[in-house]
Amino acid sequence: MFIKKKVELLILATLLVTCHGFTEQSHAGIADLKAKPQLQQAFESIIDEEQQNEADLIRLTEIPAPPFMEEERAKHFAAMLKASGADDVQIDSVGNVIATIKGSIGLKTVAVSAHLDTVFPPDTLIKVRREGNRLIAPGIGDNTRGLIMVNALMKAIRAAQIKMQANVLLVGTVGEEGLGDLRGVKHLFRDDAPGIDSFIAIDGSNPEKVVTSGVGSNRYRVTFTGPGGHSWRAFGHANPHHALGHAISFLDKIGPSVTDEGEKSAYNIGRIGGGTSINSIPFASWMEVDIRSGSRERLDKLDTVFKQAVQQALLTENSARKYGPELRVEIKKVGERPAAKGKTDFNLVQNMLEINDSFGYKTNLRAGSTDSSIPISKGIPAVTISRGGKGGEAHSLEEWWENDKGYEGIQIALLLLVAEAGLAE
Template identity: 35%
Template sequence: MRANRKRDGSPPMPTAYERALDRAVPGVIAETITITEIPAPTFRERTRARHVYQRLEAIGGWSHLEIDGLSNVVAVRKGQAGRARLLLCAHLDTVFPDAATPVVRSRGVLTGRGVGDNSLGVAAMLGVAQAMQATKVTGVGDIIFAANVGEEGRGDLRGARRLVKDYAGDFDAMIAIEGHALNRVQMQAVASLRYEVSIETDGGHSWSAYGRKNAIALLARAIVALEPLMPDPAATPKTTMNVGVIRGGRSVNTIAPDAAFELDIRSVEPANVDVLLRDVRIAMRAAVGDEAEVKFKRIGARPGGSVPMESALVQAVLGVRKAIGLPEPEFYAGSTDANAALGAGFATTCIGVTTGGEAHTPREWINTAPIKQGVPYLGRSIVAAARLQRAALRP
């Protein structure tokens, strides 16, 4: 499926596959809307998974197609021996628990919950799969197309981790797909730890038991103790800490018998995460003293890792960007499905399909015009990587 440069030096004629990618764009936009409007909060992705399975079933030509026990959707395309074997991951889940997730289309913009993170990523992967099967692309290794669960929040990459474990002997490199990341290429996995921090007391009636310890008040004191430990936003390597969720109490006239919050600590330097967590434990326990026990329950841990610039995988992606006229990308450290494979030692990156903003809010939006380049970029990057020799991707 390679394009041959003309003898006069003009650009090569597009291949059948490249033309199919161009034609796929309107369908990818329509599919993005369809997928976004199927609610898929983390741990409840099954309905969206069934839709993706049916789309892949209609495309056909797979050596294996299934929805696994976690609701990951997996389609395997067998390729040529000796060529690089790829795992593609586009996560199904969103951070939104809403029963309805409508999309508004206006002047080249789609607005909706999770429209870019990651409905577009899933839709673009389906568009690439259809183009690849329809044009019978050859000269590539095995490709595993996976729409996975559990990327967001407490999902803790459970879908991608399962795929990396189950197919560890069947792929050489991984490409994660995120809708918003057209002009970004992930080079590092941000390491993170997530904890639920809780306090319990006897509680009681706010009048008759007045004077007993209030779990909410004690937890608030513990949270305030974090303020001096907050990392400097300008410091390098970048390290962050966030209190993202807080809950507790029974009623307005009850002395709160329990309270908890969720803590997120991240860094591009994994050792910084451990050091900061140690300091957090010390500070919060000192703030509460012997008035109550501060309990820590780990609810998430994402591995760090990196891929070198000279990696054949990264160079394949950059070569496609240059060929189709995309600008120099931002090379970034992120927390995506790519973390699961980078942490396991695989050559891995994360790329995207368009630009947008307001991710993880009801105002999330994407631009539709860049998708005209984004789908070909994704599809050609996958084929360029899958045409590498397997030996080129060995550590």
């Protein structure tokens, strides 16, 4: 009875798939799909929109989106998607912008996303300047161009009246950078969320580099605290800044025992601060630390070594003090991204290889720290692909983006999306 039931279910499942003809584009079908009149029409419309896309890029770049302050840009991005023909655009409870395109069958959901936030603090002057073919401004490539690509997909889908079988979400996520800790994408994949079955993130500057694995990271804020005091009268008190210095020095001594071998791992002290004046022993000294690896095992080892360095520093500074209370240290975790290896035999990945090939690009599958890390860690097909064009100096004030065949990046993303969501007949 039980076995019979199982067989029946299996037949039913097979029928569901075949009756609707609902399958992702197979590896071999990419060339056929690319040649379809609708796709060709969409490809042309993408080229026609080049100038408008550039104007949109400049406009959106100049709306700042510092970590945890993405609302303004989110509103503009939502309006942009509406103007491009999206009829259902929402901003969810954490601030993600989500345009929903209902599928003809709707048994599965494919999301394409780019992150809204930049790494730049609110007081950064953001004015796009042009030098030759280059557009220069903080955040112009990473990831404002990614958002423009998502919007360009909406326009192309409408221009060529492309209908897909799966539901499609076009998304602008919050919190991809820095201490945002992927909170936007974590929300999309929270336990009680409506499911997303495959995920395409746009966030990279080289079309040949496709992210299919997640580099894991642990992020900490370490704070040494003590009594402080006058630099002259209280000389001999334990000094939090000195302890912090020891910690960095110890980490540099023992960190390489992990980072010099095996799969790549890395550590970085990104920010330090504390203290009140040049002639005061500080009450507190803090640093923000980022530890990374594509391998969970190496990440754990590096984590242990980092904590040892901090404890050793505390001990060293406390033993060196002449009098006064001991320093204390707090190691607070402020971010965690999973290290995860994605399967490369997913249709999504195989299609991406085929598509890149058809545009004359080689593909280098790699690990990265992007929005895709979350679906990858849950075993859901996910890739992070390039924003098209050329770019450089990301995360710096001199960041640039150049429209060198930028339309190709959009065409590649569209083809990948339609292959995954299935073209409705």
